[in-house]
Amino acid sequence: MNKDDNKQEQKKGNQINIELSEEIAEGVYANLAMIAHSNSEFVVDFIRLMPGVPKAKVKSRVVITPEHAKRLQAALQENIVKYEQTFGPIKQVEDSPKFPMNFGGAVGEA
Numbered sequence: 001m002n003k004d005d006n007k008q009e010q011k012k013g014n015q016i017n018i019e020l021s022e023e024i025a026e027g028v029y030a031n032l033a034m035i036a037h038s039n040s041e042f043v044v045d046f047i048r049l050m051p052g053v054p055k056a057k058v059k060s061r062v063v064i065t066p067e068h069a070k071r072l073q074a075a076l077q078e079n080i081v082k083y084e085q086t087f088g089p090i091k092q093v094e095d096s097p098k099f100p101m102n103f104g105g106a107v108g109e110a
Contacts, residue, residue, distance in 0.1 A: 028046065028048075028059045028060050029048060030046035030047055030048050030059050030060065031047075031048060031049055032047040032048075032056070033046050033047065034047060037066070037069075040065070040066070041063050041064065041065060041066070042063070042064050042065070042066060043061060043062075043063050044062045044063075044064070045058045045060075045061050046058070046059050046060040046061070046062070047059065
């Protein structure tokens, strides 16, 4: 076995077989994300906020470790750079959606 064959075998050994069900593969539309964290986890709620509707629904909640949150941040940044190289700059609207500050939870009091 030469050096290149050995590298190929190592890559195969490090691969993970990921299963994607048909239901999950369809995805869920969300246009708002809210993030909370503790010392041990990040909670990301993906929300669908519809214009003129006073109630919004959390469509998915993902709980990850701080280390995974950092990796996600890096992966998103890398993919945004690649996207913009291909399709041009992503335009950001100055007026962000307006929603109550206590959206989805109680208001903290001092």
